[in-house]
Amino acid sequence: GQQVMQIPQYQHVQEGEDFTTYCNSSTTLSNIQWYKQRPGGHPVFLIQLVKSGEVKKQKRLTFQFGEAKKNSSLHITATQTTDVGTYFCAGLNNNDMRFGAGTRLTVKP
């Protein structure tokens, strides 16, 4: 079955440093979505990527979808303490939505 792997599991950065999380699927995806979950909260939808090679930006966040539609990345430039949380990717294949295990980001002021 479809598997979605996400690395790293944890990332601790100094405020102002950059952060990247990577997502890899064992199968080609219809689309990929990214979510952020604060401690004790629920996942909040960030963005959806659909096209091969697509790149989308949201302020300091840059999202990429690989050419083969099997991998994706989220890059945060100049992290802030408000960026803390767990970032999940979720890949869709034949209406089967699979989340990665998430990357937990902590930011030291």
Added chain:
Amino acid sequence: ETGVTQSPTHLIKTRGQQVTLRCSSQSGHNTVSWYQQALGQGPQFIFQYYREEENGRGNFPPRFSGLQFPNYSSELNVNALELDDSALYLCASSLDLPRHTDAFFGQGTRLTVV
């Protein structure tokens, strides 16, 4: 606030019991998906309902069942509870399938099975 509400927020049940969790979808959304999130893990897809019909199911046993009502609200039922069923149960509503487009999550129901 996403407009997706779940009830109850917390629940404690005994092994072997049955539980019903409820989800009210965001206004205008006709698709509800249910997820199980164990501590420290990503959400695991249980199933999805679109216009009162099940449309897609993850790798969960039949004792996990659901229902969607004409107003698009939904229920998740779990029979014969096991200790491993302890988790945060999330529902997400969206408009139209099968893309799970712009899903909005509720705050979740934290179920503890003792």
